[in-house]
Amino acid sequence: MNSTTNEAPTAPIQLSRKPSERGSTGGSPDAPGRGKTACIRTFGCQMNVHDSDRMRRMIQDAGYAEVQHYEDADLVILNTCYVRENAVDRVRGHLGELNRLRSEGRVKKVALTGCIGAAEESQSLQKTYNIDLVLGTHNTYELAEFVGLPTMRETYTPELPGTEGEHSAFVTIMTGCNYQCSYCIVPTVRGRMICRPMGSVVEEIENLVAGGTRYVTLLGQTVDAWRYEGKRFCDLLEAVSEVAPRVWFTTSHPSNMEDRTLRAIGERDTIVKRLHLPVQSGSDRMLKVMHRGYKAERYRRKISVFREAAPEGSLSTDIIVGHPGETEVDHQQTLRLVEDCEFDSAYIFKFSPRRGTEAADLPGVVPEAIVQRRFLEVLRGIEQNAFRRNQRKVGNTEEIFIRHGATEDGKAIGETWSGHAVHVDTGAAPGTYVKSTIESAGPHVLYARERAS
Ligand code: SAM
Ligand code: SF4
Secondary structure (H helix, E strand, C coil): CCCCECCCCCCCCCCCCCHHHCCCCCCCCCCCCCCCEEEEEECCCHHHHHHHHHHHHHHHHCCCEECCCHHHCCEEEEEECCCCHHHHHHHHHHHHHHHHHHHCCCCCEEEEEEHHHHCCHHHHHHHHHCCCEECCCCCCCHHHHHCCCCCCCCCCCCCCCCCCCCCEEEEECEECCCCCCCCCCHHHHHCCCEECCHHHHHHHHHHHHHCCCCEEEEECCCHHHCEECCEEHHHHHHHHHHHCCCEEEECCCCCCCCHHHHHHHHHCCCECCEEECCCECCCHHHHHHCCCCCCHHHHHHHHHHHHHHCCCCEEEEEEEECCCCCCHHHHHHHHHHHHHHCCCEEEEEECCCCCCCHHHHCCCCCCHHHHHHHHHHHHHHHHHHHHHHHHCCCCCEEEEEEEECCCCCCEEEEECCCCCEEEEECCCCCCCEEEEEEEEECCCCEEEEECCC
16 A cells, blocks of 8 residues: 555455455355356455455355456456546446456356446446446445345444454444545445444454454544544544554544544554545645645644654555646645655545536646646655655564565565555565564565564
């Protein structure tokens, strides 16, 4: 995740079963899907990765074996993202390919789920590509019936189980969003915010930890807006930090981010010292047009609290370039904010008009050539800062959590307590910690070698 990109953040797919069970089929011997295969393709953010996990559990319970290639699958599930137009174009490409495989008899059924499934556009896609099942984000439970399981009335909210049994797990603490940012389709496709009870979140995490989970990520569109029966997000984070060996959360909204939470990140040993706080723009005028609800100065102040609380921590953000009406002065203000905040990484997005959002109809469309130049200027600013900050880490010895074991080149992928991504020479297994010395650094990744003990 420590990258700079114009694509939505993605995370490795988490398998819902323990590693020892990978590749096996679940369900009883007479499960309806026994002997059949399914392939799940996930697009977009961690919420989608998490939804895919839940669907994976359904198909496994129905007896399907999971396969990695479309041509080996009886059922293909495309779990989609709708945040930018190019996401839809990508999905169209996959649907075209699936139609071809279906005409050759290699794929039997296709399901379209996730944010595109929840959008109006799904109806025309269903007709054009002859899709067998279209589900939005609120009725993924209907997949269970589709694969032959008894009807499961799952509400996609309170008591939803997260990922089980892996060394790291996503746990949804809230769904939907109560903001109405000018450019964003999320409130339309995910609905208004619903928070999960604290007891249910903590209990789930206790069970996950008992099953071997070492790293918990609390998920939601604006996790810091979480409230339940008088409790606020920081109460929940503190409670989770008591039971999880390692916890991180994403994503947050600057208007909800409390100083208390920022201090807790620095104070609590089990909280990863990494903050992802999307700013979108450094211009007060644009922040107002976007309905973000804060000014750049307030954002800067939050960042100074975070830097003071966790001086070695890492900070990332989201920035949109080329929102309608963005002038050169607005853009310069964004560059200044990038300089001031010294982000360690950022997701930079070119504005993409989404039908049904306010910004899609706003005047002042910024020409593509200007958007591209602004994109590169922000990227350069972010990378320069990130490179400078990462260089300071060279020579340090850090405890690294191994996320993915070594590949053929002997390098595993891990994460420091400051949330920096590290390529490390080690044979250590995922879910374990290794003490390593940082030998070099690029703008996106640190390179380390395990210390001989
Ligand atoms: N809830 C988070 C927040 O308020 O910052 C962000 C969630 S959104 C799914 C992820 C990011 O996608 C946003 O922070 C924004 O930068 C980007 N994004 C959303 N809609 C976009 C659009 N229409 N064009 C370009 N980028 C967009
Ligand atoms: Fe979208 Fe804004 Fe809600 Fe984030 S806070 S999900 S950008 S509407």
